[in-house]
Amino acid sequence: MTDKPENPSTSQDEEKGASGAASPLPSLPLSPASSASPASPESPSPRENWSFPKLIALITSILILLLFGNYARKTHQHATHPKLGHNCTLPTRRYDIYTGYASCTPSSGGTWISPLGPLELQHLSINRFSSTERSQNREGENHFCQQLRQFGGSWYGPGALNQLWTGDTCNELSALVPEVAFRREVGFPADGGVWVLTESKRGFPEGMAMVRNALTMEERCSALETLGAVWCESVQQCPALWDLGREPHRLVPRGFRKGISAMWSW
Template sequence: MEGTIIDCVPFKPDQSSRVDYGHDAGVTVYGWPSKGGVYTLHDCLGVELEFLGFDRFNPPKLRAGSQAEEDAHGDRMRRLGATWWKNGKGRDLLMRELNGLMDSDEYIRVGWAAEGGVWVVHTTVEEATKKGVGLIHNAYNMEERCKVIEQMGGIFYADPENCPYLDLP
């Protein structure tokens, strides 16, 4: 039975929740789009929270008041590489929450340049660790983040809609 998972309790995040913070650095941010499912961004630090329009030290615990506001929040999350989990993916989301990232999981970090365009580092968790891309989290703002992503060999997309790693309209 080793490695066997018995799915006796369906997992669904609290749909009134906007953020979840625990004992480690960063917070998990949720977005509840009108198309259903949930967007998640894990390990959000000050730069991401600021980009989302949140107070870094007091991000909103509850979701937006209207669905239009929640959809706009989801759009901002997608610009940071949020993962969308369909309604039927509750088990996958639970496993991510319980186990954290695996070496083969996708790793994406984004920097939005003030003059336009987006810098993206896209790799696996294992490769990100080897490259030391965790330095990205030392950036105080998006401009610094863009510089670090560039130094780490990230790719610049002058037109963000051409970036295949972001779910942009």
């Protein structure tokens, strides 16, 4: 029995199949969609795109807050420390509710200014809750000045107007130096007379809060008596009120008179 010869083509195919199973598969090229494209260094992120505008907005907000704060501070200072007047002059009202000063202009010249409390305002028949305009009647204004001077205060001559301006700034009243000043506390008891407590070279005695805390004129007089005030039968006969017998410009110390001699005849 003869063997059947092998088919050469069949053996070749088997060899090809065997060799094909053993050989690795060829790598296929990736499509552009599936390939990982490298990140471009030139393209900024969204956070980087918004960083500069946000920085500008932040700086602008800070500048606005600083400008507004400066304006509010100046407005507060103007309200707390008012200037002498809208036109930078000495007080022109009998009483100004915004400054707490009472003032008058005697016919002899100048301006008399006194800081008054509620009991003093009440004694002078001045409204404590609103400003009061000055009297246009010369006799009435002189009479009010004489009453106002009983409570002490300061007198500013016509030359004080030159002290108001420093460059382009209007000074406050506390920056001016008066030519005449008297510091005293006065009380008028109901049964007549007057209590006068004058400041000494060492100042007022301790316990002056008693005078400020008085709710009535009688309490004020009692406090003044406790602190060592002088009692007089009348204002006209009171040595402690000697200055009321002279016009303010006559009370100016000799050192000041040289500066105002051209405005006053002696």
